[in-house]
Structures are given as structure tokens and as C-alpha cells.
Amino acid sequence: MRLREFRALAGRHPRVVDAGVAAALAAFCGLVLTGQTGATVTPANALDWASVVLVPVPLIWRRGAPGRAFLATIALLWISAGTGAQSPAAFLVSLVALHAVARYHPARYVWPATALCVLPALENRPAEGPAWGAFFAVAAATTAAALTGVNQRTRAAYLQELEDRARRLEQDRDQRARLAVAEERARIAREMHDVVAHHLAVMVALSDGAAAIEPAAPQRAAAVMIQVSATGRQALSEMRRLVGLLRTSSRTGDAGRAPQPGLDDIDALVERMREAGVRVSLVREGAPGDWGPAACLTVYRIVQEALTNILKHAGPHATAEVALRYSADGADVSVVDDGAGRVAGRPEPGDRHGLAGMLERAGAYAGHLDAGPRTGPGWQVHARLHFGAT
Known part of the structure; x- marks a missing residue:
């Protein structure tokens, strides 16, 4: 499974992943307690094993309720220290809980949580070695965990802002496209007004002229009505072209679409008006x-x-x-x-x-x-x- 697919799967089932992290930490603490990692410890008793199993349990809710999970972890560490139970690797559990606070909570909660994390860890420091050296080692590790969580939270917020900005730009692009389509439709509507008004006016004038012709000149009246028919066909042709532009479905090719009129067509326009009288x-x-x-x-x-x-x-x-x-x-x-x-x-x-x-x-x-x-x-x-x- 690729890393991206694993992250997607973990994002869909966060509680299962957090339970797996808690189980892994409990198993590691058990290995340390039994000396499997090379550390020298005294024989474990039932209280020690209870501490190893219970202290990581709040991490199951480290993403859903990071503050409560952290406080529960610290409370269990204090209880463990107060009862004399030994859990040499329990300090790692507190670091994971602190990382969750720094990752999913605002920054104002991070440093008080860091201070709370250092105190119970000192109770489990090795007996040998300088006390201040152990304190600074614990403080450095705790600060590193907090800074790592803060950095991840900042990066996640930055990426979210980029995604929101990309989404807004996409929406703005779509809106501009819709406005462009609306503007083009308005332009085509003006074209339709010009076409309809002009040709209808010419047809009405020609029809009036044909009606005014004396019955003794039917050939002249027929010629005028031929002009009415030609004007009507031209109007229908331009209307079909403009209505075709308004259709939402795309059409391949430009067959059947007459070119837009230009300066060379003004003579024909004037001639039609002359024929209309x-x-x-x-x-x-x-x-x-x-x-x-x-x-x-x-x-x-x-x-x-x-x-x-x-x-x-x-x-x-x-x-x-x-x-x-x-x-x-x-x-x-x-x-x-x-x-x-x-x-x-x-x-x-x-x-x-x-x-x-x-x-x-x-x-x-x-x-x-x-x-x-x-x-x-x-x-x-x-x-x-x-x-x-x-």
C-alpha cells in the first residue's frame, strides 16, 4: 500500500489508528518493563503491568478530545508514580499526548501542557546519573514534541488555506465564465432585436406598397411580394443562426451559419430600404x-x-x-x-x-x-x- 493510500485510509478511520498507536506504546512499555530492550529493571508486579496497560488508553481519544486525553494521561502518570508502580517508558506516552495537544489545540494550551508533562516524568527518571542532566533531557524532549505538533498544526492550517483559496479561485473562474456567457447572450439578444425589427419593418412597408398597387398592375404587385418573400427568408436565416448560438448544446462545425454582415453589406442594406420606398x-x-x-x-x-x-x-x-x-x-x-x-x-x-x-x-x-x-x-x-x- 502506498503512503498516500495509507494516509487516506487513516483519515477515514482515525479512532482505529489512535487505538493502534496506544497499543503499540503499551507493547513497547511492556518490553522495557521486562528488560527486552536491554534496560535494567526490577522484576515487575501486577501494579506495574496495570500502569503499562492503562496509561496509554486515553490516547485512543487524542484527536477527538486532545485536551482531555492529555489530562487523563498526566493523571494516570501521577497516580502510577504515587503508587510506586514502575513504567520506565511511560514518558513516551506523555510526549504523544502533548504532541496531540500541540497539533489539534490552539497555541495558548501548548506551553502549560508542556510544563505539566515535565513534572511527572521526573518521578520516573533513572536513579543513576545527575538529576539536572535528566531534567534537561526530559525538558528538551518535551519541548521538541511540542514544537513538532505546533509545526504540523501550522502547516495543516497553511495547506487548508491554500485549498480554500484554490476553491475560491475556481468558484470565481466559474462565476466569470457564467457572466461571460450571460454577456454574450445579451449581445445575441440585441442582434436578434436588430434583425427582427429591420426585416419586419421592410416586410410591412413592402406589403403596404403591394396592397396600394392598382389591380390593373398585378405583375408589379407580384414583384413586390417576391421582395417580401426574399426579405422573410433572409430574416428566418439570420434568426436560425442567432437562435443556434443561444443553444446550450455544442454543435460541431460552422456549417449553415452565415458570416456576420460588415461594411460591404451596407450597399445591400440601403438597396433593401429603397425597395421598401x-x-x-x-x-x-x-x-x-x-x-x-x-x-x-x-x-x-x-x-x-x-x-x-x-x-x-x-x-x-x-x-x-x-x-x-x-x-x-x-x-x-x-x-x-x-x-x-x-x-x-x-x-x-x-x-x-x-x-x-x-x-x-x-x-x-x-x-x-x-x-x-x-x-x-x-x-x-x-x-x-x-x-x-x-
Whole structure:
């Protein structure tokens, strides 16, 4: 059996181990009493054997009740000395009891217990030799046993602290992982809002346009409904991708997941809005940097949300201008509409999800966003995004 397995077994059955220690000490004291170890002793009597057997018994409880076991051991040693029973090795029993006090009790109990341990041991010191030499030998051995127990207790407390710290770090890591998942789900939820709001607004505008077409032009109405169908299929495709990201079960591969839109998809976005009836002009200045897909997605989503709000609140007869100005470290995004001649009002609290999403996207890149009614009719959105120099 390996040492680690033995320690695990001893940890599961501490009382059996302590009983084994007490039996081993009693056996050793018996060997010393009978002269088997080479020590010179007088013939043993029944009282001596009673002392050899009884003095180690309290050690069975040395871990469960170390203080009481120590006091019981010292009391038995004093009784043994008072009755004249000889037990030459009983001093070892007191050292084991003292070690248990130092190992399992606070430090304030150690040194008083050390003093109590020295006194009865002097009663059993060898008759030959200097008395003070025996005293210092006993004191040194007793102090060594106490210091050993204190060191083990300190080391055990240190290891326990390390285990607690590792456990806390593991819990903190798991909590951070859960927060990251929650943040990612919130981001995906914003993506879903943008996708649903935009495509539904386009589909509603196209449907209204098809309904307004005269019966004499069914081919034109059919063409508009084809655009409604295409927009619906695109919305379903993006919704499937986003809902797939929300599933907890992992899926192998990225098959069936369309790439996130970027700067190159803004032309198609503008074209869809034109087909829905909004007269949109697109102006670009400068060249975009190598900012990465997340930054390009942010620009796209801000333009998408702004145009969706135009279609939703101003209607398909509005006129809008999208201006994209690129620089080395970021982009200026401006979307302005005329409100179809109507003065825009402040949105209601329950209708500010799109605006909140744009604010969060701009804030993620240390930018700022201004959105609100124009001086005259219409609405304006301006975002300044900082992506860093490339």
C-alpha cells in the first residue's frame, strides 16, 4: 500500500489508528518493563503491568478530545508514580499526548501542557546519573514534541488555506465564465432585436406598397411580394443562426451559419430600404482600416437600426442620407432623414431598445452617439467610433 493510500485510509478511520498507536506504546512499555530492550529493571508486579496497560488508553481519544486525553494521561502518570508502580517508558506516552495537544489545540494550551508533562516524568527518571542532566533531557524532549505538533498544526492550517483559496479561485473562474456567457447572450439578444425589427419593418412597408398597387398592375404587385418573400427568408436565416448560438448544446462545425454582415453589406442594406420606398442616399469618405469584423459589424448595425427607425416612424415616403466618413483610427456614422415632412418626437421608454443597442455598440469602442429630433422635421443619428490606428 502506498503512503498516500495509507494516509487516506487513516483519515477515514482515525479512532482505529489512535487505538493502534496506544497499543503499540503499551507493547513497547511492556518490553522495557521486562528488560527486552536491554534496560535494567526490577522484576515487575501486577501494579506495574496495570500502569503499562492503562496509561496509554486515553490516547485512543487524542484527536477527538486532545485536551482531555492529555489530562487523563498526566493523571494516570501521577497516580502510577504515587503508587510506586514502575513504567520506565511511560514518558513516551506523555510526549504523544502533548504532541496531540500541540497539533489539534490552539497555541495558548501548548506551553502549560508542556510544563505539566515535565513534572511527572521526573518521578520516573533513572536513579543513576545527575538529576539536572535528566531534567534537561526530559525538558528538551518535551519541548521538541511540542514544537513538532505546533509545526504540523501550522502547516495543516497553511495547506487548508491554500485549498480554500484554490476553491475560491475556481468558484470565481466559474462565476466569470457564467457572466461571460450571460454577456454574450445579451449581445445575441440585441442582434436578434436588430434583425427582427429591420426585416419586419421592410416586410410591412413592402406589403403596404403591394396592397396600394392598382389591380390593373398585378405583375408589379407580384414583384413586390417576391421582395417580401426574399426579405422573410433572409430574416428566418439570420434568426436560425442567432437562435443556434443561444443553444446550450455544442454543435460541431460552422456549417449553415452565415458570416456576420460588415461594411460591404451596407450597399445591400440601403438597396433593401429603397425597395421598401425610402429614398436613401449613401455617401462614403475615406478608406476603412483593417479594424476586424466586430468593428465593421458595429457600423453596419448602427446604420441598420437608424434606417429601420426611419421606416418604422417616418414611413416609406421619407428621404434619408447615410454618410460614412472613415479615418485611420475610426469612423463617423451619420444618418439623417426628413421625417416625410413630420416633426419627430422623443421615443417612449418602452420603444428605446434600438437606441440603447446603438449606445452600447458605440460605447464598446470608446465612442459616443447622439440621436434625436432635428431642428425641423425628421430625425438624426450621429456616432463617432474609435477603433484604433492600424
